[in-house]
Every structure is written in C-alpha cells, then in structure tokens.
Amino acid sequence: MTDEQILELGFKALVDKLGPVGMVRFIHQFRAGTGDYTKERQQWVGMSDVETLAKQIQQDGKDAECAANKLKTIVT
Numbered sequence: 044m045t046d047e048q049i050l051e052l053g054f055k056a057l058v059d060k061l062g063p064v065g066m067v068r069f070i071h072q073f074r075a076g077t078g079d080y081t082k083e084r085q086q087w088v089g090m091s092d093v094e095t096l097a098k099q100i101q102q103d104g105k106d107a108e109c110a111a112n113k114l115k116t117i118v119t
Contacts, residue, residue: 054066
C-alpha cells in the first residue's frame, strides 16, 4: 500500500467515524512544533541521573494520588 493510499484511507476512516467537521477538528489537534526539544529538555530535566528521575516520578505519583484522595473526600 502506498503512502497516498494510506492517507486516503485514513481520511475516509476519520470522516466515517467523526464526520467532516470532526475530522477537521481532529486534524487541527496536530501542529508542527517549534524549538529544539533536545536542547530545551536539558533545561527542564537538567543532568539528573535515571535513579533521581525515577524517584521524582514515584513522588509525583504519590502526590497525585494524595490530591485525588483529598478531592474524593471533598466531593463525597
């Protein structure tokens, strides 16, 4: 299958499932990015090692779970 055929089938599938307006809305979700991801990544990740990043991810997960539990008690 050629790239052109895949593109055509993809658009058809989107129109079939979402309708023409939904297809356009879906496609507008994707935009070309700007900047240099690798360079910018160093600014927000820094030079952390894998172990430090893993601990940070675990802590963020615990913080999110704690916030979710607090929200549940407020809502119920």
